[in-house]
Amino acid sequence: MTSIPLTRGQFLLPFVSILDEIGAPTEALLGKSRLPSSLAEKSELYLPLLPALRFVETAQRTQGIEEFGYMAAQRLHYSHMREKTRALIAHAPTLFVALRHACYWASREDTILSMWIEHDVDHVRVCSTLSGTGGMLHLKYAQWIQNIFPIHIVRQFAGPDWMPTAIGFESAYSPGPETRSHWPNVRFHSNQPAAWVSLPDTLLSLSNPAAASFVPSRSQEGDGPSDYDIVETLKLMLPAYLEEGTIALADVADIAGLSPRTLQRKLAHLGLTYSDILETARYETASRLLRDTDCRIIDVAFSSGYTDPAHFSRAFRRISGTTPRQFRERSRLL
Known part of the structure; x- marks a missing residue:
């Protein structure tokens, strides 16, 4: 049986909200890409990834939206990750263990998403790729989303204002001046073997302040909570x-x-x-x-x-x- 790459509907919602705000024909664009029109009700369900990327590409092109991927990534929060992934991070003793959990469970966010940690002298890179999408022109729209979640995870340990030392993109994409202005002192690299964010290895041993603030969903029944x-x-x-x-x-x-x-x-x-x-x-x-x-x-x-x-x-x-x-x-x- 052919494997169909999937992504959680949650990751399309920021793109949809931007389109709705500018009065774009969002439902028509979704329908043209063979995606459900009622995404808000299906945000926790899985959708086919390639049509999702085509939807974003078509919307960006027809609506003339600059930095569409970056704008969408800015609307994604730590809470958009799966609850079980957030629970593992909340109970991880260090940032190092939290990142390992995120890497191990990455395929639950996107079924073809792979994440890993690379050590380089006094820094580490948290890398990610979407298997089978290399060379796709609209891959750039997924790159910021791939990188924003490792950044959110590090911020659970290092504080909300933490910035990576560098950010890499697998695609030829390069952030524009306005986007760069929001990431002072961060170096950007295009055409990399994978998307990645870089951080000093001294941060890996940071202890976890997140467990006390983790509030699980109370929608579960039985003995979940x-x-x-x-x-x-x-x-x-x-x-x-x-x-x-x-x-x-x-x-x-x-x-x-x-x-x-x-x-x-x-x-x-x-x-x-x-x-x-x-x-x-x-x-x-x-x-x-x-x-x-x-x-x-x-x-x-x-x-x-x-x-x-x-x-x-x-x-x-x-x-x-x-x-x-x-x-x-x-x-x-x-």
Whole structure:
């Protein structure tokens, strides 16, 4: 069976709203591209990507809209991402883990979207491509949208005013002067192997302030919302047990008044595992001790529930993108 590339209707809404505001024949343009006219009611459903791109191209050409892709991307917010993706980011201990989650689940936003992280000396690039669309003239309209979501994710950790050091576009597109004026000190690169945003690798170990502000949708029925509550309960409870060694899933479930299977199901509903939560609790304990005390690194390892300092260092680097020693040195420079 031929695979049809899909995108969420959510990503077309900003284009539609711009067209509606200028009095364009939006429904006719949608119909010409074989897209549903009632997009607002189908924003969480998936639509064929190629007709969507053709719709944007036709609308831009016939309505004479400059920087259509950029204008639409400015209307997309962090909240437009799938709720489960936002939940994973909200419960990620660091920006590094949040970006890894975003990369892993990227295909749920667009079925042909691939995201990955590239390391380059003291910077990293968060890259993305739409498989099978290379060389398409109207690919440029998707490029800002591909790049705006990594920027929104970084801003959850680095603050709302954070700007990337550079932005790359896979297409030949180059932002005009007015668009550039909104991104001071950002370098733009065209004709790249992928779309990407660049950031200093020191940001990867930023701790997560997002969990407390994450408000899940209350439209779910059953035990959906309580799944988020159990994550916060575990993160509060586990640090008390870390020095005693790894507390087993069965023990945690018993303390929480759940069966192990129910606990696993609640976490799986969010795309998490018990190991994810335990690793987060360990990291948050370790990073606090490294930042706020003079404890030896071996003692930090033991206090965080690790019996092997080498294992601790590997786990810490996997979460933060840096070693415990480097993390301590950098945190004291701030």
